[in-house]
Amino acid sequence: MTGPPEEHSCLLATFDHEEDLLAATSEVHRLGHPIVDVFTPYAVHGLDRAMGLRPSRLTWVCFVFGMAGGLGMLWFEHWVSALAWAIDVGGKPWNSLPSNVPVAFEAAVLLAGFASVFALFWVARLFPGKKYRPVIERVTDDRFVLVIDQADSQFDASQAEALLKPFNLVDLEERVLSTGGTS
Amino acid sequence: MTPNTLSSPLTSNRMAVLATFAAIVLAAGAAVAPERIWSNLLLVGFYLTTLGLGGALFLALNYVCGASWNIAFRRVPEAMAVLLPPAGIGLLIVLALGRERYTWHAHGDAGTFWFKELWTTPSFWMLRAMVYVGLWIVFSRVLVSVSRRQDRSGSVGLSLLNKRLGAIFLVVYAVSFSLASFDWLMLLEPMWFSTIWGVYNFAGTIQAAIAGIIILSLLLRKRGPLQGFFTDDHLHDLGKLLLGFSCFWMYIWFSQYMLIWYTNIPEETSYYLPRTQGPWAPLMVLNLVLNWVAPFLILLPKPCKRSGSVMMKVAVLVLIGRWVDLYIMIFPSTMGSTPVFGVWEIASGALLVGTFGWLFIRSFGNAPPVPTGDPLLSESLHYHC
Numbered sequence: 001m002t003g004p005p006e007e008h009s010c011l012l013a014t015f016d017h018e019e020d021l022l023a024a025t026s027e028v029h030r031l032g033h034p035i036v037d038v039f040t041p042y043a044v045h046g047l048d049r050a051m052g053l054r055p056s057r058l059t060w061v062c063f064v065f066g067m068a069g070g071l072g073m074l075w076f077e078h079w080v081s082a083l084a085w086a087i088d089v090g091g092k093p094w095n096s097l098p099s100n101v102p103v104a105f106e107a108a109v110l111l112a113g114f115a116s117v118f119a120l121f122w123v124a125r126l127f128p129g130k131k132y133r134p135v136i137e138r139v140t141d142d143r144f145v146l147v148i149d150q151a152d153s154q155f156d157a158s159q160a161e162a163l164l165k166p167f168n169l170v171d172l173e174e175r176v177l178s179t180g181g182t183s
Numbered sequence: 184m185t186p187n188t189l190s191s192p193l194t195s196n197r198m199a200v201l202a203t204f205a206a207i208v209l210a211a212g213a214a215v216a217p218e219r220i221w222s223n224l225l226l227v228g229f230y231l232t233t234l235g236l237g238g239a240l241f242l243a244l245n246y247v248c249g250a251s252w253n254i255a256f257r258r259v260p261e262a263m264a265v266l267l268p269p270a271g272i273g274l275l276i277v278l279a280l281g282r283e284r285y286t287w288h289a290h291g292d293a294g295t296f297w298f299k300e301l302w303t304t305p306s307f308w309m310l311r312a313m314v315y316v317g318l319w320i321v322f323s324r325v326l327v328s329v330s331r332r333q334d335r336s337g338s339v340g341l342s343l344l345n346k347r348l349g350a351i352f353l354v355v356y357a358v359s360f361s362l363a364s365f366d367w368l369m370l371l372e373p374m375w376f377s378t379i380w381g382v383y384n385f386a387g388t389i390q391a392a393i394a395g396i397i398i399l400s401l402l403l404r405k406r407g408p409l410q411g412f413f414t415d416d417h418l419h420d421l422g423k424l425l426l427g428f429s430c431f432w433m434y435i436w437f438s439q440y441m442l443i444w445y446t447n448i449p450e451e452t453s454y455y456l457p458r459t460q461g462p463w464a465p466l467m468v469l470n471l472v473l474n475w476v477a478p479f480l481i482l483l484p485k486p487c488k489r490s491g492s493v494m495m496k497v498a499v500l501v502l503i504g505r506w507v508d509l510y511i512m513i514f515p516s517t518m519g520s521t522p523v524f525g526v527w528e529i530a531s532g533a534l535l536v537g538t539f540g541w542l543f544i545r546s547f548g549n550a551p552p553v554p555t556g557d558p559l560l561s562e563s564l565h566y567h568c
Contacts, residue, residue, distance in 0.1 A: 045567040055485065063483065090447060098441050 007176055010036055011148040011160050012135055014171040018044050021144040024167035025050040031163075034149040036177070039139040061119040062112045069111030073104040135177075143170070147177070195544040202537030208530040216527065221281050222517040223531035226509050228274030229367065230391075230535055232316070233384075235270050237392020238263025239323035240356060243349035246326075246342070252420060254563035255412045256400045257554050258547060261330060263395060264323040265546035266539065271316040278312050278367060284517075285370045303373065308366060315359040322352040330554055337556040360385060371516035375454045379439045386432040390474065391505040393425045394498035399543065401491050408552035415489045416568045422488030425478060425501065433475035457515045462522050470511055473504030506532070 015021045018040070025038060029052045038047060081087055082094035089099070121127065139145050148160065161172050213220045238260040245253045253260075282305040283289065287296070301307065326345055333341040361381025369380050377383075397418070403409040443451045459467055477500050487493045514522065554560060 059485070090445075092447075098437075098444050101437065101441065 007178055008036065009150045010175055010177045011150060011155075011157060012171075012173040012175055013146045013148065013160065013164050013169060014136065014173075015144045015146070016142070016168065016170050018144060020167045020169075021146060022046060022050050024164050024169075025146055027163070027167070028146065028148060033155060034151050036147040036149050038147065039135055039145040041139065041141055041143070044144075058116055058119060062116045065115030066108045066112030070104045070108030072111075073107035074100055077103060135175075150174075195541055195548075198537050198540035198544065200537075201533055202541055205530045205534035205537055209527065209534065212527050212530070218517060219523060219527055221277065222513055223527055224277045225274075225281065225367070225517075226506070226513055227531050227535045227538075228270065228277045230505065230509060231266060231270035231539060232274045232319075233388040234392055234395055234539065235264055235266035235323065236319055236356070236360070237388045237395070239267065239319065239326060239352070240389060241392055241396065242326050242330075242345075243322075243352045243356075246346045246349035247353060249346070251559035251562045252417065252566045252568070254554055254557050254560050255414070255566070256396070256403075256409060256417055257330065257557075258550060258552055259396050259399045259403065259409075260392070261327045261550070262543050262547040263392065263399075264327055266542050267316075267323045268320050269542060270538070271320055275312060275316055279309060282309055285366070285373070287373055289373070299373070303370060311362065311366060315363045318355055318359055322348065322355065326352065330557075331550050333556040334551055334554060335556060337558065339558050342557065342559070357385075360388075368512050371513065372454065374450065377439055377443070377451075377454070379435060383432075383435045383439055386428065386435045387474075387505055387508055390425070390428040390432050391502055393421060393428060394501040394505075397421050397425065397494055397498040398502070401495050403547075403552070405491070408547075412553050412564065414564075414566070416566050417563075418491065418494055419485070419488045420568050422482055422494055425498070426482040426488070429475050429478040429482075429501065433471070433479075436471070436474075457520055458511060461520065463511070463515065463520075466507065466511060466522060470504060470507045473500050473507060506535075 013024065015024065021038070021040070022044065025035065025047065029035060029050060035051050038044075038051060040047070077100040078095055081089075081096075081100075086094045088094075089096070092099070134140055135145050135147065136143060148155075150156070157172060157174055161169065164172065209220055209223065241253075241260040242257070242264060244250075245257075285303055285308055286305060287300045287303045325348060329341050329345050329348070364381050364384035368384070369376065400409060400413045400417070400421070404413040440455065443455055457463065478497050481487055481493065481497050487497075510522075557563075
């Protein structure tokens with residue numbers, strides 16, 4: 001995931017339709033060729049399954065930070081209003097749990113939200129001012145690109161072309177990409 | 184279809200027998216403990232009516248959103264909505280029998296307040312009840328019949344018609360259901376009031392309806408008619424909705440409780456005082472556990488939302504929680520300070536299950552198991568969430 005970017009010799013297979021891309025991706029994944037990434041103009045449903053991606057771990061970030069926010073704020077409110085400077089509000093006990101719930105809830109939502117967004121930025125290496133370099137220009141418009149790592153030197157362009165031809169392959173290109181952080 | 188499926192006349196007959204038997208027990212009980220039987224019937228009537236109403240609400244929401252994911256199992260909320268005429272009329276009879284208890288002076292000297300006295304006049308109060316139920320019956324009937332007409336014509340126009348009707352129904356529902364829950368449940372204690380009461384009851388209604396849709400769709404998938412149509416992706420999204428509305432219910436429950444707890448004014452705390460003391464306190468906790476703690480913790484992981492057996496159990500817990508929620512709303516007002524549970528409550532539970540099962544199976548069997556004429560059906564069948 002992290003680590004210095006590595007130079008990889010890759011195959012860029014371009015398709016015109018999402019159905020072709022999905023079928024080709026499943027086939028490439030089934031044969032065990034490492035998929036670097038897939039680029040599409042819009043979110044294609046079922047692509048994660050076709051690529052064989054493991055379930056996102058972002059939900060754990062959200063859960064852990066949500067719990068931390070909620071419990072942390074409950075403790076803080078208790079410390080403020082019952083321990084550090086006990087305040088009598090309307091004759092209620094100092095450690096009145098119901099009055100702590102709204103702020104604890106908000107803190108849980110806030111921390112869970114921020115943590116999820118920043119964890120995503122971190123993992124995807126997104127930051128303000130980052131240059132966007134699409135693998136091909138039309139991937140933002142009407143083309144779908146499947147990037148395969150040529151880890152196995154036996155798997156060359158001609159083999160790949162034979163494999164992907166039945167899926168209405170539009171274009172196949174060999175290119176050296178730096179893949180650090182994209183997987 | 185194998186015999187003894189959910190849609191078979193055999194199961195339907197068993198449900199009808201169960202409901203009839205429970206009704207006879209309750210009728211006999213009316214001679215012994217009329218107050219308690221009436222409270223039970225109010226609970227069952229309101230529960231059944233809101234399940235039907237929840238089905239219609241689910242349909243309307245999805246039409247208005249332009250959603251297609253739900254079409255594969257849309258016949259389930261449709262068959263639930265068909266419950267409304269019999270359940271609503273049954274509830275009206277129960278209300279008519281108890282209309283005198285809702286009057287302004289039924290609970291001793293409440294002072295004079297011309298608006299509330301007018302509002303709780305039995306004839307006006309009963310007329311409003313008939314208007315609410317009548318509106319719900321008309322809208323749910325039309326929504327369902329338009330969908331069934333589409334089976335034959337396959338016209339896109341009928342989807343658009345239901346979209347418009349659904350939008351109107353949502354507005355009509357919001358107003359009429361708020362007033363109905365004020366009139367039928369909140370006025371059991373006429374001196375007490377809570378402006379969030381309508382939202383609170385809406386939350387319970389939609390949560391229970393989604394739990395009902397989950398159970399029925401899973402049963403229909405297991406025993407035949409929805410096999411191959413109702414997928415794990417549909418189940419996953421219903422699970423998300425159940426998780427969301429469980430949290431919504433808890434949010435509203437707490438909003439009502441916290442404001443009253445905080446201000447601590449006697450005219451407002453009169454509702455919670457008897458309900459948080461003695462044997463009611465554990466019931467109050469049970470209510471929160473069944474409707475929020477359990478569904479929240481169980482439904483967080485993705486595999487649970489995609490597992491039929493887990494979802495079935497959670498949905499059953501939520502429906503039991505709905506019963507407990509209504510029990511806590513109704514029984515302290517009508518039966519006094521000690522919770523009662525015995526043969527009458529079991530009989531009323533049997534009446535609830537029997538009537539629901541019997542009417543649901545009958546109405547589900549009246550139409551194809553999937554809306555074959557909906558232009559977006561294939562989109563729903565290939566749905567990935």
